[in-house]
Amino acid sequence: MKSSSEFILKRASVDDVDAIFALLDFFALRKLLLPKTKDQLYRQIRDFRVIYKIGAKDDENEIEDCGQSQNGLMNRSQVESDIKNHSLIACAHLDIFTNQLAEVKSLAVHEAFHGHGLGRMLVEDCENEARSMQIKTIFALTYQIKFFEKIGYHLVDIQSLPEKVFKECVVCPFYGACNENALIKRL
Numbered sequence: 001m002k003s004s005s006e007f008i009l010k011r012a013s014v015d016d017v018d019a020i021f022a023l024l025d026f027f028a029l030r031k032l033l034l035p036k037t038k039d040q041l042y043r044q045i046r047d048f049r050v051i052y053k054i055g056a057k058d059d060e061n062e063i064e065d066c067g068q069s070q071n072g073l074m075n076r077s078q079v080e081s082d083i084k085n086h087s088l089i090a091c092a093h094l095d096i097f098t099n100q101l102a103e104v105k106s107l108a109v110h111e112a113f114h115g116h117g118l119g120r121m122l123v124e125d126c127e128n129e130a131r132s133m134q135i136k137t138i139f140a141l142t143y144q145i146k147f148f149e150k151i152g153y154h155l156v157d158i159q160s161l162p163e164k165v166f167k168e169c170v171v172c173p174f175y176g177a178c179n180e181n182a183l184i185k186r187l
């Protein structure tokens with residue numbers, strides 16, 4: 001577990017499933033992430049890490065900031081209710097394909113907390129775990145090219161990741177019409 005005066009990063013527990021589901025669903029509805037069912041989340045929960053906002057329930061300034069969300073998808077009262085009910089504000093999943101390859105999945109940071117370094121913190125935590133298992137390559141399939149480039153990833157052809165293509169892409173409903181980009185980092 002890592003903590004600062006504002007945030008705590010920890011491994012997820014089954015008690016986090018509802019809040020992770022809500023966070024992912026928010027971005028899945030906006031087509032930025034693939035949706036996950038609660039059933040899938042319970043089965044994968046040991047591979048998730050989450051970030052909590054310390055004192056989120058009292059933080060009115062953060063709530064005011066959310067009202068200025070650029071795309072207008074979230075209004076102040078929605079965000080206020082989210083933060084009051086859940087102080088879980090970010091999550092990520094490390095999925096291991098082989099002894100050489102892992103993927104960062106289901107990376108999401110609550111809109112009110114974008115730009116605080118939390119996305120980077122979660123990806124670095126995934127990388128550290130992969131590195132501790134001597135895994136040499138980590139990748140993501142994403143629309144967030146600039147974010148991943150900023151943290152040391154580079155674009156590759158998805159076909160250079162056959163483990164992903166043949167295990168998951170071919171059974172995905174978006175196969176053949178997927179516009180996500182593959183980015184990798186050597187660890």
Ligand SMILES: CC(C)(COP(=O)(O)OP(=O)(O)OC[C@H]1O[C@@H](n2cnc3c(N)ncnc32)[C@H](O)[C@@H]1OP(=O)(O)O)[C@@H](O)C(=O)NCCC(=O)NCCS
Nearest residue numbers: 032107108109114115116117118119120142144146147150
């Ligand atoms: C992508 C996402 C996880 C980034 O999280 P974040 O906490 O806002 O990112 P960070 O604050 O850690 O950003 C790290 C760096 O990337 C940059 N960055 C982040 N998002 C960026 C973007 N969309 N465009 C350009 N740069 C970006 C930041 O400015 C920061 O740079 P700096 O170190 O020079 O300050 C967040 O925007 C999100 O949850 N998006 C919706 C869900 C999604 O698309 N997830 C990705 C699925 S793989």
